[in-house]
Amino acid sequence: MKAVILAAGEGSRLKPFTVTRPKVMIPVGDKPILEYVIDALQASGIIDIIMVVGYKREKIMDYFGDGRKWGVNIVYVEQFQQLGTAHALRQVSHMINDRFLVINGDTVIDASAIREIIKVSSGDAAILTVTVQKAHQYGVVKTQNQLVKAILEKPKGDDISNVVNAGIYSFSPVIFNFLESMEISERGEYEITDAIRKMLSEGYAIRSVHTSATWMDALYLWNLLDMNAATIARQKASILGKVEDGAHIVGPVTVGENSVIMSGSYIVGPVCIGDNCDIGPNVVILPGTSIGSNCSVEPFTRIANSILMKNAKIASFNNISSSIIGEGVSTGSDFIAEAGEARIDLDDALMKANMGAAVGDNTEISSRVLIKPGKIIGVRCRIDSGVVVRDNLPDNTRIV
DSSP: OOEEEEEEOOGGGTTTTTTOGGGGGGGEEEEHHHHHHHHHHTTTOOOEEEEETTTTHHHHHHHHHTTTTOOOOOEEOOSOOOHHHHHHHHHGGGOOOSSSEEEEETTOOOOOHHHHHHHHSSSEEEEEEEEEEEEGGGGGEETTTEEEEEESSSSSSOOOOHHHHHEEEOOOOTTHHHHHHOOTTTTTTOOOOHHHHHHHTTTTTTTEEEEOOOEESSSSSHHHHHHHHHHHHHSSOBOOOOOOOOOOOEEEEEEEEEEOOTTTTEEEESSSHHHHHHHHOSOOEETTEEEEEEEEEEOOOOSSSSSTTOOOOOOOOOOEOOOOOOOOEEEETTTTEEEEEEEEEEEEEEEEEEEEEEEEOOOOEEEEEOOOOTEEOTTTTTTOOOEESSBBBOOOOOOO
16 A cells, blocks of 8 residues: 655744744654654555655655655655645645555654554545544544544534544545545635545545544644653663763663763653763753754753754753754853743734743854743844843844
8 A cells, every 4th residue: 555645734833943844844752743654654564655745845855765764665746836635635646546545744643543544445535533632623523333424624612522633544546536626725725625525425435443542743833842742752762872970860761872961960751862962961851852963951951841953052051941942043051941821822813832932943042041931933033142032033033
């Protein structure tokens, strides 16, 4: 069976990190989200992958190449305009002759869930469903006797089901007949769920395959922290670098090659530290933290439940909590990313979340800077010494 991975989208709700990479390439647990999808496909026995790419496609293609490193075969198809998932799937119609799998590239999924849906060999379509707490953010799937009866996009009301579409499908080539006949929606996009509704209206039987296996999606910035903690917890602990005498490691901690944990540092897992990192001395790293390769964390800094992307330079006496620090960010001494309940402005709406800062790639932060909870700092910003950041900063902003 071939798998089609949809990886063409931007992920605008995850800015500033999608300014410089597609959503699927945001690292959680020190690996791009898309890598977990490929690993799960390979573990479930699917090695022939068609990757639909578009926005900043070179980031994906340079990283994964032909897929050989992951034990799979990847070919790429470009979606020149991001007009939705159905439009993306239409781009591969000439490459499909048999039943195939479709999977979104921006979810963390367990291989067991994929094995469940690929067992479905009858009918023309099957949808993987999962149970979530906040179903109104997804497509709710109404079922009866394991058959799909309706898909409701982001429904409102208290009586809706918590069973939602996981964005993983098994199709026969019949799906392309519906994709080709579709008209663009009011949203300006063609969606796979629109094609499925049309199939339902014409009497096609569509199976619902419900799974309780791990499935995580990052709709918003704070979801990345949950996804990061979950993926780290699943990793097998290993120490490939050097842990100096006097450093303490408690619980499952991964330390990459050529990384050094210096004396006096205290790390409580689950924590993941990449290759070529210098940590300490006297640094505290607490659970749910991933640190990308080529990072340095200077003495007397505390980091908890955070993502540090690669090439970050964190100075001494920093306190970083529930924050996402982008690639190539540098901080001065006494920087604080304060965590707490915040109202975050996204999609022209205020949303409540508990998180610290989101700092875009290649931002420079000077000494004695405080960023208030939930504030979003764009890419390539410059924040001078002694500043308290109380508002979001657009890309390329300097604040003195």
